[in-house]
Amino acid sequence: MSIVALTCALIAIDGDTLRCGAERIRLLGIDAPEMPGHCQEGRNCAPGDPVASKNALAERAKGPATIERIGRDHYDRTLARVRVNGIDLSCAQIQNGQAIYRADWDQFAFIATDCPSASAAARKPAGRIITRPANRQPPLPNQASGWSYRNCGEARRAGAAPLRRGQPGYGAHMDGDGDGIACEPIRR
Structure with a gap:
């Protein structure tokens, strides 16, 4: 980890991502509502006004x-804690209801430790997540673990692909044909 003072103007891409020059910075431990068109079919998205x-x-x-x-x-975004005028931006977004706390995205529990609003959220059951409905029969929930890889590239890099419905890491958003097997090799 390194702490660096930024000399660029930060530009908000959405409620949890900034740009500093060519660097994209994803705020640690939070999930903000997706911009219009970004909450794709089968994806879990944070509630609220993007x-x-x-x-x-x-x-x-x-x-x-x-x-x-x-x-x-x-x-390939930088995962980081960003402070402006001494205020942690992840904490401010949670505190003001502009993002939800995600313990699974809070490496080393930095946000939970330093932000009272995140600490309270960590003690409560998970907040309401909006799932954009798919146009096909919904898959069985992943009972084994309750989490999934974000995409097939991540699953393949972890050596877990292909994944079957019910296996840890399986997610319907990676099962394009709805057959219960995600990230299967493309047959030619």
């Missing part, structure tokens, strides 16, 4: 900033 969430982050991102890099996500 434009209001983005605007709130844009307003909070004005001023001297520091970034604490934690790692990279599967989209």
Whole structure:
């Protein structure tokens, strides 16, 4: 991890992602509502107004900033804690109802430890998640673990593909033909 003072103007891409020059920065431990058209079929998306969430982050991102890099996500964005004028942006988005806390996205529990609103959310059952309905028969829930890989690329990099319905990591969003097997090789 490294802490670096940023010298660029932060630009909000949505309620949980910023841009600093060419670098895309994903705020640690939160999930904000998706911009229109981004909550794809079968995907779990945070509830709320995506434009209001983005605007709130844009307003909070004005001023001297520091970034604490934690790692990279599967989209090759920098995972980080970002503070502007001494305020942690992940904490501010949760506290003001513009994002939900995600313990599974909070590496090392930094946000849960430092943000009272995240600590309270971590003690409660998971918040309401909006799932965009699919146009086919819904798959059986993943009883084994309750989580899934974000996409087939992530599953393949982990050496887990193909995945069958009910296996840890399986998600209907990766099962394009709905046959219960996700990330299966393309047959030619």
